[in-house]
Amino acid sequence: MGEAMEFWFTERQTDDLGLSVRVRETLLVEQTPFQRLAVFDTVQYGRMLVLDGAIQTTDRDEFIYHEMITHVPLTTHPRPREVLVIGGGDGGTVREVLRHAAVTRVRLVEIDGHVVAAARRFFPGLSRALDDARADVVIGDGAAHVRGARGAYDVILVDSTDPVGPAVQLFQADFYRAVSDALTPDGLFVAQCKSPYLDRGLIREVLDAVRSLFPIVCLYTAVIPTYPSGFWSFVLGSKVHHPLRFDEGRAEQLKTRYYSPEIHRAAFVLPRQIGEELIQTT
Numbered sequence: 134m135g136e137a138m139e140f141w142f143t144e145r146q147t148d149d150l151g152l153s154v155r156v157r158e159t160l161l162v163e164q165t166p167f168q169r170l171a172v173f174d175t176v177q178y179g180r181m182l183v184l185d186g187a188i189q190t191t192d193r194d195e196f197i198y199h200e201m202i203t204h205v206p207l208t209t210h211p212r213p214r215e216v217l218v219i220g221g222g223d224g225g226t227v228r229e230v231l232r233h234a235a236v237t238r239v240r241l242v243e244i245d246g247h248v249v250a251a252a253r254r255f256f257p258g259l260s261r262a263l264d265d266a267r268a269d270v271v272i273g274d275g276a277a278h279v280r281g282a283r284g285a286y287d288v289i290l291v292d293s294t295d296p297v298g299p300a301v302q303l304f305q306a307d308f309y310r311a312v313s314d315a316l317t318p319d320g321l322f323v324a325q326c327k328s329p330y331l332d333r334g335l336i337r338e339v340l341d342a343v344r345s346l347f348p349i350v351c352l353y354t355a356v357i358p359t360y361p362s363g364f365w366s367f368v369l370g371s372k373v374h375h376p377l378r379f380d381e382g383r384a385e386q387l388k389t390r391y392y393s394p395e396i397h398r399a400a401f402v403l404p405r406q407i408g409e410e411l412i413q414t415t
């Protein structure tokens with residue numbers, strides 16, 4: 134008898150770098166109209182959602198990304214009532230938004246209904262939030278949705294895939310202009326913006342585009358083990374409220390595992406070289 138076989142999934146993060154995880158079981162592989170979707174049960178990270186070969190979320194580290202994309206903007210806005218999530222079909226961001234009592238409605242606009250269906254089947258801890266009475270799930274293009282919404286949202290969270298396929302438009306200047314128009318006069322938005330180690334060109338382009346539209350623009354970061362380089366960034370654009378004058382009392386009371394008032398402040402402190410390179414273009 135030979136040794137038991139091992140199965141590994143490798144995300145090719147760049148042409149020259151990959152992250153490999155040992156797979157206990159392949160739960161789903163399908164081609165949707167938008168992307169190739171897979172769900173693996175992995176030894177290290179539990180269940181893992183993969184789109185076009187890129188890890189989106191895992192049981193063990195999902196809370197970091199979902200808490201950080203949500204609680205930084207929602208404690209910055211004094212009364213976040215109407216919230217829009219673009220992408221995020223797994224439901225994790227909606228789950229975190231619903232922790233805020235002020236929220237009366239959170240609308241999720243996800244382009245791919247197969248992602249929502251896979252999350253309902255394999256990630257109940259994320260997707261359960263989509264059944265909440267305050268949640269409204271729309272299957273459609275987030276860019277088209279914001280173009281049709283004027284002054285409708287206090288906070289918009291762009292929880293997208295990386296800029297390939299239908300998500301390319303979510304990283305373009307026209308989209309940020311539409312986001313600005315879809316916000317209330319004191320609204321703000323956050324978009325995930327890839328790795329400060331691997332994607333500084335993209336981050337700089339996004340910062341330049343957002344700076345031409347919003348008076349307050351900041352980059353903040355989080356440590357997310359399964360994303361390329363493990364170090365991730367979020368761009369925040371705000372019309373009035375500054376993210377370093379946030380509601381610390383509310384932040385303290387949230388039931389979180391990564392986010393805290395201290396993490397909120399620290400997340401805006403960039404490593405020297407990255408900060409100097411990205412601030413240089415202001």
Ligand code: SAM
Pocket residue numbers: 167184188189190198219220221222223242243244245248273274275276292293294295298299300301303325
């Ligand atoms: N947390 C993940 C990350 O940063 O890697 C992203 C999670 S979520 C699964 C991303 C979602 O964005 C995908 O389900 C994808 O279908 C969706 N998406 C991509 N482009 C979109 C668009 N134009 N409108 C709405 N949703 C979009």
